[in-house]
Amino acid sequence: MDDLGPLIKRLRQDAGLTQSQLAERHGMSRATISGIENNTVPEIGIRKVAAILEGLGYELTAVPNRRRKTLDELKAGNVHE
Numbered sequence: 001m002d003d004l005g006p007l008i009k010r011l012r013q014d015a016g017l018t019q020s021q022l023a024e025r026h027g028m029s030r031a032t033i034s035g036i037e038n039n040t041v042p043e044i045g046i047r048k049v050a051a052i053l054e055g056l057g058y059e060l061t062a063v064p065n066r067r068r069k070t071l072d073e074l075k076a077g078n079v080h081e
Contacts, residue, residue, distance in 0.1 A: 009037040
């Protein structure tokens, strides 16, 4: 989640928006947007994040964590040869 703030900042800048413009679009304060971008807001609601991303042309999705391979999978892949 530490990557979320810088990602939102980059997307906002790529869209040519100021923090104030993005905040106004979503009924937030500029300070809230700044806090989100700098990871200083202790809690961000999922709906707020989804709304910001959708407003920037993206969607919030969940992807599974990459799991580590089992020993049998590593052996079968000849990783150490």
